[in-house]
Amino acid sequence: MTTDATTGSADPQPLVPLHCLLRGEAGPPRQAVLPTGTPVWVLTRHADVRQALAHPALGRASLYAPDAPPTVLTPNILDDPSSILNSDGPGHQAIRRTVQRAFTPRAIERWRPWVAGVVRELVDGLVASGSPAEVVESLTKPLPVRVISRLMELEGLDTDRLGYWSDHALSTTAYSAEEIAAAIREFGEFGHQLVLERRKNPGEDLVSSLVRAADQTGEMTEAQITSLTIGLVIAGHETTMTSFGNALVYLLDPRRAEHPGAAAGAWRRIGEDPAAAVAATEQILRTVPLGDRTNAPGQLRRATADVEIGGVVIPAGAVVAADTTAANADPEVYPPGPLDLFAPLGTPSLTFGAGPHHCLGAWLARMELELGLHHLARALPGLRLATPVDRIEWRTGLLTRSPLRLEVAW
Amino acid sequence: MSDAPQLVVAVDRVRCIGSGLCARTAPADLVLSPDGRAAPARPATEGSAELTEAAEMCPVEAITVRDAATGELIAPAW
Ligand code: SF4
Numbered sequence: 249m250t251t252d253a254t255t256g257s258a259d260p261q262p263l264v265p266l267h268c269l270l271r272g273e274a275g276p277p278r279q280a281v282l283p284t285g286t287p288v289w290v291l292t293r294h295a296d297v298r299q300a301l302a303h304p305a306l307g308r309a310s311l312y313a314p315d316a317p318p319t320v321l322t323p324n325i326l327d328d329p330s331s332i333l334n335s336d337g338p339g340h341q342a343i344r345r346t347v348q349r350a351f352t353p354r355a356i357e358r359w360r361p362w363v364a365g366v367v368r369e370l371v372d373g374l375v376a377s378g379s380p381a382e383v384v385e386s387l388t389k390p391l392p393v394r395v396i397s398r399l400m401e402l403e404g405l406d407t408d409r410l411g412y413w414s415d416h417a418l419s420t421t422a423y424s425a426e427e428i429a430a431a432i433r434e435f436g437e438f439g440h441q442l443v444l445e446r447r448k449n450p451g452e453d454l455v456s457s458l459v460r461a462a463d464q465t466g467e468m469t470e471a472q473i474t475s476l477t478i479g480l481v482i483a484g485h486e487t488t489m490t491s492f493g494n495a496l497v498y499l500l501d502p503r504r505a506e507h508p509g510a511a512a513g514a515w516r517r518i519g520e521d522p523a524a525a526v527a528a529t530e531q532i533l534r535t536v537p538l539g540d541r542t543n544a545p546g547q548l549r550r551a552t553a554d555v556e557i558g559g560v561v562i563p564a565g566a567v568v569a570a571d572t573t574a575a576n577a578d579p580e581v582y583p584p585g586p587l588d589l590f591a592p593l594g595t596p597s598l599t600f601g602a603g604p605h606h607c608l609g610a611w612l613a614r615m616e617l618e619l620g621l622h623h624l625a626r627a628l629p630g631l632r633l634a635t636p637v638d639r640i641e642w643r644t645g646l647l648t649r650s651p652l653r654l655e656v657a658w
Numbered sequence: 659m660s661d662a663p664q665l666v667v668a669v670d671r672v673r674c675i676g677s678g679l680c681a682r683t684a685p686a687d688l689v690l691s692p693d694g695r696a697a698p699a700r701p702a703t704e705g706s707a708e709l710t711e712a713a714e715m716c717p718v719e720a721i722t723v724r725d726a727a728t729g730e731l732i733a734p735a736w
Pocket of ligand 1: 669673674675676677678679680681690695696715716717718719720721
């Protein structure tokens with residue numbers, strides 16, 4: 249059912265891969281209108297986006313205040329007011345502090361040997377199945393699911409159920425408001441049972457430490473603990489699966505490179521040199537967006553006071569969209585022209601956001617993508633797409649877009 | 659406290675993503691500048707549990723706390 253609702257095959261025009269989407273050009277703040285009719289200030293320059301996302305007077309909670317103008321047509325899990333994503337200030341910082349330690353670069357680095365082991369196991373399975381093979385079901389989807397299941401100790405998690413929950417939770421147009429609400433309710437019930445169980449029988453996993461920290465500080469409501477728990481499950485697998493799938497489309501797209509053979513050369517290099525895989529991962533995260541962003545032109549915030557950004561005074565109450573995709577291509581910060589996949593970034597990209605809501609899982613996502621690309625390219629240096637790019641089936645109607653299936657051959 | 663080691667706090671302003679966590683955790687030693695990047699609040703400090711926590715918790719490892727005399731890394735230490 250999920251497949252039917254999210255497949256792109258009914259679209260008359262083939263969707264372009266995400267690395268080919270036109271992006272907004274970095275420039276001064278400009279005014280636009282959200283699909284709900286609400287006016288919005290769109291920020292596109294790297295400095296403006298960064299400043300806005302870190303600004304204490306540009307929050308998420310104010311987007312859901314009683315006087316807030318409508319910003320979404322069909323609310324999904326990101327619109328849950330009890331979510332950590334939609335709280336600001338000291339309350340939000342208290343929540344972040346309970347989980348941040350598990351996600352620092354050092355803390356994530358300790359998982360590297362184990363994540364590499366999972367990657368190798370999945371790649372070995374793919375190789376053994378023989379060419380051609382389908383890479384979403386065999387690698388890009390199971391990798392992040394296994395990683396987050398291990399971190400949260402969700403062994404025995406029903407992955408079909410998880411897929412159903414996360415497709416609904418991140419739906420923009422794929423499902424009705426009622427379907428979304430029902431799925432999120434069920435998912436929340438699963439999360440709450442998990443919280444209760446780990447409170448009773450704590451272990452060494454992420455849910456147990458989250459519950460322990462939250463109970464000790466007493467600063468989180470039960471709804472917030474639950475919402476954070478299911479948020480981690482979703483964020484932990486959906487976005488990584490999306491960027492891994494889209495990274496493969498990008499790297500294996502034969503039309504991408506300037507001259508014949510360049511794409512194949514880059515792919516081989518990612519397999520030969522782990523440092524090249526690290527650099528390429530950063531460049532891919534910077535340049536290949538996660539979705540079409542039909543719902544909003546950037547990450548939304550609302551001003552709680554007059555704020556000056558990029559030479560413009562954004563009045564209190566106004567809605568702001570921080571376009572990280574445009575900012576990631578700002579020629580003031582990143583050299584314009586053909587992408588050098590192996591050049592160091594210099595300035596960190598804004599893919600994982602900035603400010604208090606900077607993505608908690610940034611280092612985990614980087615590591616999964618980097619190890620996934622490296623080991624796949626090492627095992628299969630001659631890998632190529634078996635389906636032309638314009639025939640790829642996409643998961644659509646969600647906040648993210650990635651291949652539903654991706655046939656590869658070697 | 660005169661024999662407490664003098665420590666120097668540094669923030670890598672390229673890495674810093676402006677989470678504000680450090681300024682919230684150790685306000686005596688770290689401040690968030692208007693440009694959304696953290697900065698040391700004073701040239702030297704005696705250190706505190708809060709400062710160590712801030713350095714250990716920074717989401718991008720942008721903070722270092724060093725012994726002013728020896729340059730030894732005090733935090734993050736794990
Ligand atoms: S905790 Fe780290 S990233 Fe956050 S403001 Fe402080 S130095 Fe910057």
